[in-house]
Amino acid sequence: MGNDEIWRENRVAATGIVALLVLCLGLMGYVGIASGESAGDGPEPFVTDRVAEVRIVMSDDDWETLQLDALEEEYVQADFWFDGELVPDVAVRPKGNSSLNSVVRQGSTRLSLKVDFNFFNSARTFRGLKKLNFNNGFNDPTFIREHISYELFDLMGLPTPKTSFVDLWINDTHMGLYTQVEQVDKTFLNRYFSDVGGNLYKPEPPAGYLSWTEEDLEELRDELGIAAPEDEEIALQINMGGAKLVDIMNALEEQEEDVEDGTDNRRANAPESEPMDFIEKMGLKTNEEFPDHTALLNFLEVLNNEPDETFPEEIEKVLDVDSALRFVAVAGTIGYFDSYLGVGHNYYLYEVDGKFTIIPWDLNGSFGAFSMGMSRDDIINCYIDEPTIGPVAERPLVERLLTYEPYLEKYYEYLDEFLDGPFSIEKMTSRINETADLINSYVYADELKFFSNEDFERGLSQDVERSGQGGAPPMGMLPEGPPPGGLPPGEFSPEGFVPPGGFPPPPGGQTPLPQLSEESLTCLKSKFEKEVLDELRTRRPSIEELEKLKSCLSREEMDVFLRRGPSVAVPTTGSTFIGLRTFVVERTKSIKEQLEGKRPSYGDGSGSGSGDMRMPVMGDFPGGPLPPL
Template sequence: MHRLIIALLAGSLAGCSCGDDPPAPGAMDASGVSAAPSPFITDRVLEVRVELEPAAWAQMMASPEEEAYQHANLVFDGTRLENIAVRTKGNSSLGSVKRMGSHRFSFKLDLDEYVDGQELMGVDKLVFDNGFKDPTLLREALAYEIARSFGLEAPRTAFVDLWMAGEHLGLYTLVEVVGKEFLERSFADDGGDLYKLEPQAGFLGWMGTTIAGYSGLEVERNEDTTDHAAFLRLVEVLHSGAADQYDGVLDVQAVLRYLAFDSALVNLDSYLGMGHNYYLYEQADRFSVIPWDLNEAFGNFTCGCSREGLIGLYIDEPTCGATSGYPLLQRLFAVPANLERYHGYLQELVDGPLQETRFGATVDALADLVRPYVLADTTKFFSNEDFERGLSQDVGSSVIGLRAFASERGAAIRAQMEGRSPATNGGRGSCGGGPRPCPPNCSDAGAPSPCGDGVCDSVEQRDPRLCPRDCADAGMPSPCGDGVCDSVEQRDPRLCPRDCADAGTR
């Protein structure tokens, strides 16, 4: 197999010839060296085996929602580590996978939970994502690669063929954890405050002068030492500060790049939608944004939008609700120079990694790399036919084909930038406008409901009563009989044949 080189922004790709059979685990590369300097290898699919006692595996599968660590051993591409910790993970997929009766959960490994300082090639934590809602199994790795090539500080990825407790779970995406090693690699100053954002704090609206008022703010670094002054100053400036204060609390250019990235890729399971799936990292009182959880990029998280609304997402109001609910975007875009720079970044994307021919070549190369593993994967959520179709065309009524997305979204962005289509919506945001999506216990009357997508996401998990069908455990009332072929039913139309008879989901 030739080494796969993805250089999206430059548009260069080396050829990749892949056989029909997966390569043997631990196979040497062209240099004859079997050990890799990093876990994030992009030229081949890595074999990963997590060894658990049968009782530990059974306990994990019986109660995956507990996300409790179990003792295990790890064999990663031929390198063995003893006494590591493994648990299920998955705000957006865990409950749905359990209801399906599948073992194909996402997993998190902590290598030094039980052995202090234990690492794998400089990394002490690993995340394996299961490709939920993505028939191509490429979206997450592809989106992160675009983010990095576009100049964002973003996690690295690799593809792995995963075995858990002797059970072959198939093709997964390995994602770098945003933590100590990531910060050391990405920033000159790796000692700043790091936050993971969830609603309500994740919208970055003003919620008072004390950190206790900001529910959903998770401190990932300096938890015991920070006074949160930099974060409180950030939300204060976004609430009532002057434009000349923004540079004092934000790396404005980096934030504009992040907003352009999410907008161009219609990545709405993010700040632009539910106000989550991103990190804020502080250096000298100024914050940068780190993208996270990109598995629903390329329009796969709809936020209530139609397909037309996703493709035509307003570039100057790329939010799921009124822009007033997203002060990071609203305040920065109110400065003409910032909006002009943001448009320049969008142009970079549509002329670079999202350019139709270039994007298609990248998709082809990645598909060639993983295809033998996809075809051998018996636990994936979609069929082999869906995999091939999803590379170019829509799968059912809910998943936009990758090449179709790049072609149509690129054209929509150009039309808006050239004034041939509107780029704004009177402050109402995209997809019908209205208030932003409203998690439990908030007061945005009339906000779009998060229910009905078959996914018990992090918002719904805080109050499972909000969307009982999305969050129901196995054995709860059937989803059938409502005349709606929702996303759970679309994955297996045989589940509710009457609901899905006319949906054309395959």
């Protein structure tokens, strides 16, 4: 029996079961799952004393599409099984930033996934959750970094998503060991805040550095000819429960076309956005139907422009300072640089009554796994007073707080609390050992993992050499020949360009400008020197340069160019993964020596080990150039 037949039989069986529940429970005045209110009323699925089994069953066509078109991040319809419990009609899509690009370039099918229980049924949840994330461990030979890092933030009192390990299957493909991560949404917010009606933001750089104000926003909009969103555009972003109105309308149009031509296509577009300015890059996730960014703009004005004399009084009105200091203490200690401290993303900001709280996110690059060009020594000895990758002045959430002496002293207290408590060598050694024992057999049974069994064992204590971002894919999973899009020798590509995922240009050719027609590319090469196009990765175009760009590129190509640059140089991840136990011992020693004055705790303001990164700084045009989103 094929997977398509199995999928259909499961759907028929599930429909029969639901109908029976409606009949039986409806007689008792209770509808439950049949009304779409809840699927599975058991405990939360974040079990920590074992590895749960998750099976996702979809049609063969959808599974093939999910793999071949992973970068499109389109939802497909599937059935979801958690430890034998069925939730029918869920939406599943690939997820990730650099991780997704890396996996696709490697030819691997081991995708990180987002499961939306709410997409096709806006009233339905699974054990109270609307979404779950399943992360593939692409950047960690031990599988442990992400799970333990979330635990550490939680133990230091920050609002933190829950995590656990699962053994994941898609149809008859054993995907292997994944980290299951709670979605940051209103369900999550309800656990930590008395009011879940505030604005939730998920920033991306350069807006995510928080080093801009309303004045900067207006200046950039004027300079680039970007108008504020129209009311109609805002209305289409209204959240209808499972998805934005525009996405639901698109999905319905696709399904209507499928019915007319007799096909059976259950795919629905994933939420898409075309960020055009700082506000869009802040990524509002709630209240999209009536967006009001007044509190955000006020917060940024205080953070960037409030005089030192009144800064403490005013910042405490718009920021949970205590939580922010704890965040910086934990993030800097565990080498969480793929975050606000480095790239300017992988965190949430939640606002209630004008006051913001920071929430950690996407921690697979912690413990120095995402080094941004820093040497091993730079990572271990990262300055505690300048725990940023790049100029500390361009991360005002760090610079303004840590240059005020009472806040700096409180920050030192939290460092001491962290080192003597959750991050103590004794507790961390025990936690690493317990977690490794829990997942050991699943790691060994995982044939699609990005690293070897030897890397897993060695990475717990010893450094592991990389073979590229996220390690090498399993044997036989690399596509033959250069990756798609490679250019013949001699074709244009900025010098020193490192394509998404940290890989060198493909053998026999270089990486092309993204999504530009041959005519547009020829025009650019005729109007700009190669060095100038390369510079446009890291600065805003002048008026004259902007006019040249407009003369060569369509509006769509301009958007690609201005958001991503002629190419995207992303930070390298370093040559080794530092052994987990080794990291804890050496980082603890370094921080204690800095606190005791035996080692420098600050530098010249340029940040710790800025290395070879080429990331946007304040003043860059909105949205770019950036690593692929």
